[in-house]
Amino acid sequence: MKEILEILEKDARTTPEEIAKMLRKNTGAIKKAIKKYEKEGVIVKYKTVLNTDILKDDAQKVRALIEVRVAPQRGHGFDRIAERIYRFPEVVSCYLLSGSYDLLLVVEGRDIQEVSSFVSGRLATIDNVNSTVTHFILKRYKADGDILKRIERNNRIAISF
Amino acid sequence: MKISKLVEKMKPSGIREFFDLVIGMKDVISLGVGEPDFVTPWNICESAMFSLEKGYTSYTSNKGLYELRLAISRYLKNKFSLSYNPDRNILVTTGVSEAVDLALRAILNRGDKILIPDPSYVSYDPISELAGGKVILVKTSGSDNFKLTPGSVKKNISKGVKAIILNYPANPTGVSYSRKELLALSKIFIDNDLIVISDEIYDELTYDFPHTPLATLPGMKQRTIYLNGFSKAFAMTGWRVGYACGPEEIISAMTKIHQYTMLCAPIMGQLGAIEALRGSSGAVLEMKREYKRRREFIVSKLNEIGLYCAMPEGTFYVFPSIKNTGMRSVEFAKSLLQKEKVAVVPGTAFGSQGEGHIRIAYASSMENLKEATERMGHFLKSNA
Numbered sequence A: 001m002k003e004i005l006e007i008l009e010k011d012a013r014t015t016p017e018e019i020a021k022m023l024r025k026n027t028g029a030i031k032k033a034i035k036k037y038e039k040e041g042v043i044v045k046y047k048t049v050l051n052t053d054i055l056k057d058d059a060q061k062v063r064a065l066i067e068v069r070v071a072p073q074r075g076h077g078f079d080r081i082a083e084r085i086y087r088f089p090e091v092v093s094c095y096l097l098s099g100s101y102d103l104l105l106v107v108e109g110r111d112i113q114e115v116s117s118f119v120s121g122r123l124a125t126i127d128n129v130n131s132t133v134t135h136f137i138l139k140r141y142k143a144d145g146d147i148l149k150r151i152e153r154n155n156r157i158a159i160s161f
Numbered sequence B: 001m002k003i004s005k006l007v008e009k010m011k012p013s014g015i016r017e018f019f020d021l022v023i024g025m026k027d028v029i030s031l032g033v034g035e036p037d038f039v040t041p042w043n044i045c046e047s048a049m050f051s052l053e054k055g056y057t058s059y060t061s062n063k064g065l066y067e068l069r070l071a072i073s074r075y076l077k078n079k080f081s082l083s084y085n086p087d088r089n090i091l092v093t094t095g096v097s098e099a100v101d102l103a104l105r106a107i108l109n110r111g112d113k114i115l116i117p118d119p120s121y122v123s124y125d126p127i128s129e130l131a132g133g134k135v136i137l138v139k140t141s142g143s144d145n146f147k148l149t150p151g152s153v154k155k156n157i158s159k160g161v162k163a164i165i166l167n168y169p170a171n172p173t174g175v176s177y178s179r180k181e182l183l184a185l186s187k188i189f190i191d192n193d194l195i196v197i198s199d200e201i202y203d204e205l206t207y208d209f210p211h212t213p214l215a216t217l218p219g220m221k222q223r224t225i226y227l228n229g230f231s232k233a234f235a236m237t238g239w240r241v242g243y244a245c246g247p248e249e250i251i252s253a254m255t256k257i258h259q260y261t262m263l264c265a266p267i268m269g270q271l272g273a274i275e276a277l278r279g280s281s282g283a284v285l286e287m288k289r290e291y292k293r294r295r296e297f298i299v300s301k302l303n304e305i306g307l308y309c310a311m312p313e314g315t316f317y318v319f320p321s322i323k324n325t326g327m328r329s330v331e332f333a334k335s336l337l338q339k340e341k342v343a344v345v346p347g348t349a350f351g352s353q354g355e356g357h358i359r360i361a362y363a364s365s366m367e368n369l370k371e372a373t374e375r376m377g378h379f380l381k382s383n384a
Helices: A003-010 A016-023 A027-040 A079-086 A112-123 B005-009 B016-023 B042-053 B066-080 B095-107 B124-130 B150-155 B179-191 B248-261 B267-279 B281-305 B329-340 B366-383
Strands: A062-070 A091-096 A103-109 A129-136 B090-093 B113-118 B134-139 B161-167 B195-199 B224-229 B242-245 B358-361
Touching (some): A003 A016, A003 B281, A016 A027, A062 A112, A079 A103, A103 A112, A112 A129, B095 B124, B095 B161, B095 B195, B095 B224, B095 B248, B124 B134, B134 B150, B281 B366, B329 B358, B329 B366
Parallel strands (some): B195 B224
Antiparallel strands (some): A062 A103, A062 A129, A091 A103, B090 B242
16 A cells, blocks of 8 residues: 555655545545555655745745754763754754764754744754754755756647557 | 659548647547656666766767667567677667668569558558559458457568558557567468568557567578667657668668767767666556556446447557448547547558547546546437
């Protein structure tokens, strides 16, 4: 039933009825499986992929990648300090990495000032945060498997043998 | 200017008028396209671009780049334990279309008879005639799932029948043959000393059982011209690369014609094809899975809205019956196009046995399939 996830990941609007047809199963079984995935947290939520770069208005936001070095805590490793950080709504994503720094954050704000003040005022001042490096994102080309530019497709001829 | 009698006699595609109608219309959802809706996998495109940058823009050897023939040889060996020598038994062609033409011209003498299933892909019949052959149509129908049977083939064998064209999984019906069915057919081919032109271009798109190349069956390799290519499985229709494999004397005869008519397949296509065989199995499988889901969806949906549709074993076509509407194929297709803006191909485009059926290509996004079947349902209700 993993194929259900594959289908929903491509298009979350696919209905259980449609999935049932695609997989030659009955709708009830599909609904049940989806419910189970939701309950287990495999399916976290259903949302829409946006390209806000196209919105030439106030809705545009600024994002930065922030490398953070932290001191892990006894008994908690990185989890506790990570939670301290990712609970801020400004933090869009948070990853623990191997390599020269520990956490990689994606932070979002209305403008550069807002992101900067989050970093200097809130993030860098947390006790176990040793240092931060901020990279502002200039352009998003592809995010989570989706190319954001509208690709002009060569149309196939409308009918052929 | 007077044109050749043979060409004059060639049937104009009976549904040209319908095609023009489709092409002239806007905002049509087309389920009438005989090619994948996927773009060629990026590794193939990228590799071809790199080759162009390096200046690979020349002719290749007539038979095709040795590297490609070697890759084809290894691919067939690994996949089907089918051995063809890259020097002697493989010819790279400009799509399978060219390979069909070459094969027919290489084997037919004027007046030789050739068996062709009805319905079948549109080019077999006219190209056979152009090559001087006399076409004998082997009728198949919905009641036998549009499959050739040993009986139906045998019934059409008479003095002078030299060859048969087999295509599986088949355009337009989507049906394919299991190994057992092929074995039964192969006995008839052997008993009657037929050459078989086996067009297996859709082989990767077989969903319910593994594809069996005809040439792998006992006694068949020496009488089979195995045709395949890159258009369908790798979504490379516009690259125009196919290949023919067979006994040395056949391949060398086909190469003779090919060197004068085509010279060689386009080098860009050949280079793309090498990369396709080298590193695209993941992309091919991914596309196949998607097609399979669409197949299940469309068959179930068509039956639900009241068009009887069998579950075909392969390709990206289904061939539902429209008999219960009382309409003829062309009339149905025309009316559906005009009223609901959905394009399908009338079954009769593929032979008179296609009457009462339409070909639906599900090489189209799931969104299109959903919308198109909704519209078809509406069309059927308003015509009931």
